[in-house]
């Protein structure tokens with residue numbers, strides 16, 4: 184058996200007895216499934232969630248807790264950051280490799296309401312802003328920049344605003360578990376049934392329409408009849424066969440970000456009923472070198488000694504460009520005046536050298552290339568600009584006071600972490616779509632198993648996964664309940 188296998192569908196005519204009957208069955212209780220279940224129940228549907236693990240949370244419970252929201256949220260307003268749905272829309276369209284305009288529009292126009300809905304679950308984003316360039320704010324600050332809003336060319340395409348809203352839990356791990364606990368509580372209040380240690384195994388179909396789910400609980404099996412099924416079963420970073428086929432760089436050495444059940448079964452279930460998966464070759468892979476942001480005054484070069492990205496890019500954008508370089512190798516070069524240790528040691532310092540020529544040789548860069556690149560950068564930096572990559576002037580500084588140090592951003596040397604971004608094509612209401620864009624009746628998908636608004640690491644903004652997982656999870660639940 185291969186991890187690429189598409190499960191068979193079960194013909195409804197062959198189901199001799201249904202174990203249960205519900206209006207809406209949700210597969211998986213992470214941020215997307217929990218939001219879908221609560222919304223469907225809120226709209227009056229009888230809802231059952233099947234959860235393969237012994238408790239709710241999935242990968243969501245590991246997440247730091249950024250939600251990408253904007254358009255004038257209470258935190259943006261309280262901290263004096265002007266934003267509008269239109270500017271947010273322009274930004275997300277600009278960073279998306281294949282923008283789905285209707286979904287981006289709905290997400291941006293619904294963002295303030297979604298922020299309010301999240302807070303109504305029972306927590307409050309702190310009305311505070313962290314101004315520095317960070318991966319996650321150091322404390323409980325509610326707002327920071329988590330994307331490329333201030334990075335060229337996007338800063339010219341949409342008015343920059345910080346949109347990374349963090350739950351009030353410090354640190355990089357586990358903050359979003361708080362939201363899962365609140366969703367579990369809300370689902371319980373609304374009468375949602377949850378069956379743990381019960382995995383969906385197949386979809387039940389009747390003349391092309393999804394009408395139920397087959398399940399397994401240890402040795403017991405059965406089939407549940409449903410008017411609608413919402414797949415919210417996570418991504419595929421834990422499926423070695425799918426990773427090898429679609430995102431092979433992830434198998435090279437990164438630390439994978441996911442839970443055991445991120446095996447792509449949700450995506451494969453959707454495909455079994457006629458859905459199509461998109462952007463399966465795209466992944467978020469990152470090894471942030473900052474903070475401290477002073478390191479971004481340096482230059483990042485490939486093994487030929489050439490620059491290839493504005494160094495002030497969001498970390499996942501820089502990393503995505505590194506992956507495209509020869510051997511996915513890259514070095515960050517800084518002089519003594521700007522060299523500090525990264526606060527999180529993911530990118531190792533290789534060594535220091537008295538001259539650029541010595542450094543070039545030691546790094547195996549063809550003779551003269553690094554010297555020429557650094558000279559050009561320094562000449563422009565002396566004039567306060569970077570005409571080659573348009574790095575913002577606050578990060579432009581000549582690197583001319585030796586000795587020089589080099590950090591290794593190469594895949595296999597730096598510690599990259601990764602998750603997958605591809606998933607089932609969906610409509611603005613999270614209905615699963617076929618290759619020809621027609622809807623698979625009765626079937627929805629949201630979260631990591633669905634296609635994303637921003638489908639690659641170059642455009643990725645932290646918080647879009649939790650943001651759109653919950654947003655489109657809600658739309659799936661509400662639409663499924665109506666139908």
Ligand SMILES: Cc1cc2nc3c(=O)[nH]c(=O)nc-3n(C[C@H](O)[C@H](O)[C@H](O)COP(=O)(O)OP(=O)(O)OC[C@H]3O[C@@H](n4cnc5c(N)ncnc54)[C@H](O)[C@@H]3O)c2cc1C
Nearest residue numbers: 211213214215235241242243248249383630631646648649
């Ligand atoms: C360390 C870390 C930090 C992160 N930080 C952020 C962040 O700050 N902001 C952000 O936006 N994103 C972040 N992410 C990414 C984000 O956490 C995920 O993309 C998101 O949580 C996925 O949510 P989901 O609901 O789609 O899937 P999950 O939360 O994984 O939920 C899916 C659920 O489905 C269940 N399941 C799977 N298969 C079946 C089946 N066959 N039957 C029944 N149940 C099944 C699983 O057990 C799981 O509980 C982070 C990820 C990690 C690992």
